[in-house]
Amino acid sequence: MAEAELAVNTQLEAIVPDIQNPIVTVSNLNLYYGETQALFDIDMQIPEHRVTALIGPSGCGKSTLLRCMNRLNDLIDSVRIEGVVEIDNDDIYGPGYDVISLRRQVGMVFQKSNPFPKSIYENLVYGLRIAGENRRAMLDEVVERSLQAAALWDEVKDRLNDSALGLSGGQQQRLCIARAIAVEPSVILMDEPCSALDPIATGRIEETIEDLKKQYTIVIVTHNMQQASRISDYTAFFYLGRLIEMAETSEMFTNPQLKQTEDYVTGRFG
């Protein structure tokens, strides 16, 4: 295909791969902030036990879409959502759907680490305590397991009762990942989890993500193109509220199908 033949039209249907084992299915999703439409007809599937990166210039809707996957947008009054988001075949916007159980099923890690002003231990068991779990042995086990999974155990095991706020930025972010894992979600959403971290801490988080995908499905929003190419299995490119192209990451970064995608990943615009 010569360059001139590459499609540029945003009106065309997005190019999406065949996903064998979707855990999240988004169908015909439209989202409005008041009068302004932020997402247009999103149809996509997130494969289970894989890392899917959402990329695109600021304002393209990638974070908004991520927040649709655990109904965080519900907290904003002016938001109106049409369409279907299914997780494990349940429509999470369906009537009678239990949002509390959704939050348990879908964990979230934010751009800025947000540990509670409590001990490391209490940060991790907070969710379980709320759910009524108070058996010490059980809590101890969860703390160790989730810290191990987030590759933080060796660094903090001797000071579990110290304040979480005394940890470094990178450690705090891994604590937030551990806290998300503690309630055993099936999907973990990450909104630019490394943007405030130095390269070493970023590397640690990326290694953690690589390990986590064996048990969890990860959807990550990132502005760092190299990060998307390093850690994700699939990459979805968004522009102006539309899904433009989604493909296996190796394909996206060697031979994207659309010129728009090519221009974005090569830094020509965006």
Added chain:
Amino acid sequence: MERTLDQHLDHLKGELLKMGSAVEESIEQAVQSLVERDNHLADVVEEGGHNIDDWEVAIEEECLKVLAVQQPVAGDLRLVASMIKINYDLERINDQAVNIAQRARLLNQMPQLKPLIDIPRMAVLARGMVRDALDAFVNRDVELANKVRKIDDTMDALRDQIFRELLTYLNTGMSSTVDQAILLILVSRHLERIGDHSSNIAENVVYLVQGRIVRHQKEELRAGEE
């Protein structure tokens, strides 16, 4: 938007093309040294070979630097990857030209066995292949690249024809005749190798434009023709 990366890529492309022209000239001079029995031209080709070697190293180093520092992806990545390979093939083509010049110097010491017909024909084709392959690279012209790949078959056929023709001389048992025949067979082999490397360059053009690796897919090319 002009990116820093574009400046590096443009510079690299320019260097590669300059090297390509020098390599084309080497082929021309090497064959001329044989046809016109001109040892001086053979020297020129051999000396030029060292410059090409240095050039190749410089281009490869710059490509690697661009990979490390700019981390190109998608079309940019394919361009750098193609240039690394094209660079290598051009240098190998030049080695073949130097080989021809060396054979020519030996042949020029002997009385001419027969007028050369097919070897100059192969030489014209070989130069054309190099030029067309590089033009296809510059213009991202897959059609032209595929044309180059097809000519490679003609080159193979000519090499076989030259071999069959010279086989009769090999059977004469006269040592100077046999020596000459062997040298000419080698020259045809060098020209045919130039065709192979040009064909590689053409395949890299297809990869650059379409992202498909078409090496080892000659059959598909022929099938597409029918």
